[in-house]
Amino acid sequence: MKRGLVKFTFLGIGIFILLFLILFIPNGKSWAGTGATFYNCSGCDDCSAAIGNASAGATIFLNTSLTWINQTCINFGNKSNVIFDCQNYSIQGNGSARSIFYGVYLSSVNNNTIRNCNISSFYNGIELSFSNNSILTNINLTNHSHYGLELSSSNNNTLTNLILNNISNAGLYLQQSSYNNLTGIVTNFNSYGLALQSSSNNNILNKIIGNFNVVGFLLDGSINNTLQNSTFQENSNFDFTNSINSCNNNLINITGSGNRPIGYYNNPVIIQDQTFSQLILCGANNSIINNVTIWGSDSLYNNDLRIYGSxxxxxxxVNSSYNYNGINLYSSTDYNDSILNSITNFNRYGISLSCMNATLTNITANNNTYGVYLNSLSIRSILTNITANNNTYGLYLYSSKNNTFNQITTNNNFVGTYLYLSSNNNTLNNSISSNNKYGLYISSSNGTIVSNLTAKNNSLYGVFLESASYNNIITNSFIQLNNGSAFALNNTGSSPQANYFYNNYFNNSLQYSNISTSSVNFFNITKTLGTNIVGGTYLAGNYWAAPNGSGFSQTCTSSTDGICDTSYNFDGINYDYSPLTCIESWSCGTWSTCANSIQTRTCSDANLCQTYKYKPIDSQACISDLGGHTAPSGGGGSSFISTITNITPDKPVEITINNPSMDLNSLILNVKKEFSNSSVNITKINPTTYSLITGLPIGKLYQAFEIEPGISNSNIINATINFKINKTWLADNNITFHYKGSRFWLLENDIVGNVILYRNPDGNSTWIPLATNYSYQDNQSYHLYAYSKGFSTFAIFLNKYDCLPNSARCDNNEVQLCLGNSTWLVTEHCANGCGDRKCASSFFVSEQFRFLSIVIVVAVVIIGLILIFYKKKHKLRKIRKERRKHKKKKRK
Known part of the structure; x- marks a missing residue:
């Protein structure tokens, strides 16, 4: 019996050992042979081989983190219908942007699952090419040099709970991929959050977050996609962008920067009295937009009003200011769109036109990089009453033709009006281009007609022509008091392909700069009956004056026809053969009341000759009357008061604040309509009441004040508020100030903060942060500035973040990333706990451990049953033996 028991006990133990060997240590490798259900691997080649040898439906587990990988790591080869589970282990590449390696690579395989992975520092984190019906879930993809996840010609895949951050190109990129379902995608700090190219019928639904990218979401040549219940915010250029061939898509409940909606319409619509973070009309023909504000981020210049193919x-x-683009019109055919009575200030492009037959009327486009920009598709458009001041380029034409510009004002820009490669009858009428570096700049452009231009007080040239610009006409214009010269010519071609200047009024110390001496141009036409620019009876050449009265036309001899008797020779090549002279035409007002034995009158020359040969007397002796006047009295008080006598839309007013108790330097005010005789009252709020101010975030209130402009905020286009922070105050509060360019930040005991000018527009507890920038520093203060769309109560406030942006922490079994402003972003869910700002590794493969436990229990039960069975059998045999023994005794 004992031998039988031992024999069967060892048989049970042998069965257990055999099961263990088959399941966990086959052939001396870490993965199982063909026919097994679960696999275990610990290296790139090991895992790829395990996948290749796996049976359909099998699961391959990664049981360790892989680092500094210098190859494509996990390659599915031709294997379909398997599951690869990283179990939250990491796969890290070598970070080289020059090596095209993938963390996980699938090509021409189907029905696979990838889950629970942390993949970083490859060319692409995961690549699906020609692979369908796969599932990717719970995956963290970071720091890749191209794409986080790329789907190329891959359809019907399901992507859930993905985090794609810090990707050089797109976090998630779909190319020629359709019918995919995306849910729970977080894609931040990339060039593009999500990008779809030539992809259709994808569903991108619920908890899609694309923040802090250059572009949040891109559609290019993609149609019939649905984007719903998603957020794209604080992306530096656009929260959303699309190409003109991507109109037919559905965007539902999309939130943009500033928690304002992104409006997307591809059918006719009437939109009135609304505010959007971004508004796109794509194929929305005959739509009407009225009284709409486009307001992107509160701290970035992003988003736009976009009218594509409509x-x-x-x-x-429309007011679209402080954005990346103000208004962007694009179409490739005659679409006849109209923009009226709108404001586009403080953008990269105030107005961008890429369309035909557009009409723009009564537009203000100030303080942009490009006030109004027309590119090669801009043909036969009409722009009237445009104000484009304080830009880099007021009006910029690139390869545009047959456009008409009327009543254009471009002051205080680097270039007032710039034409490049723009030809064929662009017409510029009744324009003012003053106080720029270049008033009018024409480069490689032909056939432009400029009339009634005022180019005055430009720091270099009134008119500049260069690079084979020819057959341009400039006439009936006032070009005067420019610091460099009236005009300059540089390689503008040779006769007869020349430029024509006639009937212009030049009044400059230096009239002409011919940078290339081969340039030959024409400065007069044949003497023709007609009123010229100085009131003479003939059209011919130009009037050449100088501010000191020594100009050629001011000193030449002339017969009675108003044309100088001699020609004006500029450089031996260029001549005005019929320069105009001026016939003085004086008229005087009435004499003033006699005072101190003198009386005066005002006399003016109707022809503005700036010669005084025939000027009447304007001062004479007289008998004084008794009289006097009372000078206006001044006053003072706790508030600073400044009187504004007159302000017009084309001339901003700067108010210097001379009050040592306020850390305000000045206000620069732009208005929509002219007004006069008003005042600005600034009152500093008593610091003892600061504790009563509610609604501001965590931080320190530096100074608060109230500005009462004396005019309606509705008449204010924008205002620049220049203020300062005292260095001694910062030092006393252990705060250090750091800056780079116009960006800046504060450090207080290693806690990051910032200075923000907040505005309280309506007296409640709502404070709006204004875009605040660093300007300069002096010995006492750091000087900053912010832009506001009106005046009310303001607070200079030092925000205090309770976390360092881009730092990490563990909380509630999650790894979280600090975005600043007390905002934490979940980047990883930890199945086995969290410590030291990362997920803890599991003790053993969780599913495998549970299976091993089941095997052990089954083996113990088998052995127990064997023992029970043989114990009972042994007892039964003993009873039988006793009975036989008892029967023998009876027979005896």
């Missing part, structure tokens, strides 16, 4: 759109009373 004909007959009328947009009026």
């Amino acid at each position: 004909s007959g759109v009328i947009a009026s009373l």
